[in-house]
Amino acid sequence: MDVYGLLGNPVGHSLSPPMHEAAYDELGLEARYVTFEPDEDDIEDAIAGADALGIAGLNVTIPFKQDALEIVAPEDLAARIGAVNTIDFSGSGPPTGYNTDAVGALRALRDHDVTIQDARAVVVGAGGAGRAIAFGLADAGATVAIANRTESKAHTLAEEVPRATGHGLGDLERLVANADVVVNATSVGMESDATPVPADALHEELAVLDAVYSPLETRLLRDAADAGATTVDGAWMLLYQGVEAFEIWTGRDAPVDAMNNALRSRL
Numbered sequence: 001m002d003v004y005g006l007l008g009n010p011v012g013h014s015l016s017p018p019m020h021e022a023a024y025d026e027l028g029l030e031a032r033y034v035t036f037e038p039d040e041d042d043i044e045d046a047i048a049g050a051d052a053l054g055i056a057g058l059n060v061t062i063p064f065k066q067d068a069l070e071i072v073a074p075e076d077l078a079a080r081i082g083a084v085n086t087i088d089f090s091g092s093g094p095p096t097g098y099n100t101d102a103v104g105a106l107r108a109l110r111d112h113d114v115t116i117q118d119a120r121a122v123v124v125g126a127g128g129a130g131r132a133i134a135f136g137l138a139d140a141g142a143t144v145a146i147a148n149r150t151e152s153k154a155h156t157l158a159e160e161v162p163r164a165t166g167h168g169l170g171d172l173e174r175l176v177a178n179a180d181v182v183v184n185a186t187s188v189g190m191e192s193d194a195t196p197v198p199a200d201a202l203h204e205e206l207a208v209l210d211a212v213y214s215p216l217e218t219r220l221l222r223d224a225a226d227a228g229a230t231t232v233d234g235a236w237m238l239l240y241q242g243v244e245a246f247e248i249w250t251g252r253d254a255p256v257d258a259m260n261n262a263l264r265s266r267l
């Protein structure tokens with residue numbers, strides 16, 4: 001029996017257990033996915049303990065993604081993003097840390113036939129999700145404009161991300177009008193029917209990914225659909241970060257449809 005899990009606090013509402021267990025069921029794997037809620041001071045002991053107990057892999061979520069970076073051997077992309085959300089214990093050395101949020105966003109876009117190479121991308125938000133997505137898009141060959149409510153954070157991030165520029169939200173109208181890809185990596189749209197992107201700037205040449213997955217149909221995605229743009233909801237990103245983690249841990253292609261069905265039936 002292989003044991004996988006999620007380290008976070010809180011983790012009670014996580015959709016990762018049903019998504020991963022659907023994959024084990026589909027492939028007939030003897031595995032379980034369980035959640036762990038260590039105290040903030042115990043994260044290093046928790047990861048060492050998981051390693052000692054032979055746990056095969058862990059996802060990591062708030063508030064431990066930055067702490068985990070200091071404890072495991074991070075892969076280059078995770079180190080540049082500054083956060084680890086997936087730990088693989090299968091090697092003989094220290095556990096390896098990955099950031100699958102970045103790849104999750106890329107795979108969500110590619111699944112919808114969006115080309116990233118040479119795309120002009122706008123990332124709205126410079127928090128944890130914005131950092132991961134901006135690095136992911138730039139590594140995949142896009143030119144990235146980062147716009148954030150606190151403009152200084154956009155400039156700071158843009159100095160780290162190759163070829164990126166930093167902006168305030170006031171530049172969005174102009175940036176989006178000239179863009180191929182827009183990603184909302186803010187929490188706007190979760191609590192209220194609001195959007196960070198002016199609807200007038202959306203157009204039919206655009207692909208719009210909203211990282212928000214609750215609700216699935218945000219105002220941004222409704223506006224984007226009205227403008228004739230390609231829309232990608234946040235559940236696709238959530239799905240593909242899990243797919244990527246599954247593939248890192250098992251070395252097998254993930255049963256994407258089974259995982260997607262398990263996820264969407266709970267959203």
Ligand code: NAP
Nearest residue numbers: 125126127128129130149150185186187211212234237238
């Ligand atoms: P975070 O680190 O707390 O960052 C929040 C971001 O939202 C910041 O850029 C913040 O701007 C901005 N923001 C918050 N309220 C705003 C407002 N009223 N107007 C404009 N900007 C506002 O959070 P996070 O971890 O990056 O998560 C951001 C969103 O992505 C959440 O909805 C989360 O659920 C989602 N997410 C989805 C996935 C997925 O797999 N689909 C994965 C990760 C995250 P300031 O810097 O100015 O505060």
